[in-house]
Amino acid sequence: MTMRHLGLSIYPDHSNMEEDKKYLELGHKYGFKRIFMSMLEISDNSEDTLEKYREIIQYGNKLGYETFIDLAPQIFTKLGISYQDLKIFHDLGATGLRLDEAFDGETEAMMTYNPYGLIIELNMSNNVDYLNNILSYQASTPFIYGCHNFYPQKGTGLPYDFFIECSKRFKHFGIHSAAFVSSQVGKMGPWNVTDGLPTLEQCRSLPISVQAKLLWATGLIDDVIIGNAYASEDELKALSEVNPYQLELEVEAVSEINEVERTIVNVPQHFRRGDMTSAVVRSTMPRVTYHDEANPAHDNQAEFAYGDVVVGNDDFGVYKNELQIVLEPHSDTRKNKVGTIRKDEQFLLDFIKPWTKFKLVCK
Incomplete structure (x- = not known):
């Protein structure tokens, strides 16, 4: 079993830098280790925009976080970069890249050999042979993680049985995995719908600690990430008190x-x-x-x-x-x-x- 960690989410295109930093400090107080940072909605490739990402990522790095940037294929076009050159994300200070959409398998496999050691995190929320395809191109598996989607609209989260089948595909190969829970007070996400941001629909209205207990009890999820921002201090504290390794x-x-x-x-x-x-x-x-x-x-x-x-x-x-x-x-x-x-x-x-x-x- 790999070590299990807690994570939180930051949305630089919608948030205030000082509030983000306070949130990271609060998460650090309660032992959070991961940052999910959305770049799906980035509007331009100006240095000012990238500098905002760089500042918050590097602030998180100083606190001991690892940051995974969520990307879609069009972001590579907006930034004027190719899949073969990931230096820009290394320079931002990121630990890894989460690919929100699939490429062709060969592309993802080649990305795992980037010279910067960036982890390539795959979307887990599709019950297809996506991972096997990538592995068939001889991907470097230590640099592959998996992370489920979250779902802002009420009624659109994954049903439990489907979630299990998707997750088993990754756990079968020992791939490090993550999924999202939802704060009951956070209103910020990538889009302008704020019904919460869980992976599992049944988690949407549950207390945040119970959501985490469910994900960890499946034995298929390593990291639990709060999808929406900002969670309350009580919620961060409650998550920090959940036993990741056995049901309590x-x-x-x-x-x-x-x-x-x-x-x-x-x-x-x-x-x-x-x-x-x-x-x-x-x-x-x-x-x-x-x-x-x-x-x-x-x-x-x-x-x-x-x-x-x-x-x-x-x-x-x-x-x-x-x-x-x-x-x-x-x-x-x-x-x-x-x-x-x-x-x-x-x-x-x-x-x-x-x-x-x-x-x-x-x-």
Whole structure:
């Protein structure tokens, strides 16, 4: 697995330099590492325009960011440059170029041999044999990344199953990948439609941390980038607290939860038993670790609902202090309800398969 990072987006043709710099500083505070910078809407090739890009990219470089410039074929014409000479982007300080549209495969392959070490990032949001075509021209794969599109118009983002199929094409070859989440407050993007900028349509109205959890839970996305600007500090902070490497779900605790149960929720490295059942997610090691800890009955009379977190009480014999997450409603007085998975995260339970490692955080 490659290292996973957070990114944000800057739109120099629509933004203010000082505000951009403040945004980069705020992202740096919360550990963001990537900048997505759109050059799709550049209006001319004047030195003033390029200087604006250069200044913000190099400011980001000083803060430890890597900048990927989003390009379309017509930009090469506007700038009066060829695909064989990428020096202008190197001089701007960019790490890589994201190609919003496909060329012919041979062109992309040749670009990966540019003498500046610029990474060539491919559009992942088409379920076609695009990547195989490029690789057949003997591209230099260490210099190929993939990045999905984002979708400003409500109702136009990728459906989940299609997103998965597109992403698998890149992950099959171990290509570093990225996708977009959407700020709920940011209003700036490349176009004059501001319905958010996610890759997945189902992410559009979700809290930004839940969007990131979904993308990372697929196991197919390395970098998560905020598509629109400017995200709030609360959103940046929330993203910085998401575990990129394993699913971490928030538990809303019942008032009667005791300290043993709170410890059982928060402390262990949970994993689902390999011999799974459809009724519950079983995390069985706590019953071993906390075998000697008393756990009197409470909150054990009502039927347990989907997403409830329960722990075996003193009446459950060898299963005392086993943690379970309820998948099928049932009743069992030998279990205490200790909390419920946060409502907008419950759909993520589908990602907990046999042997899946996960963490819980009790709020």
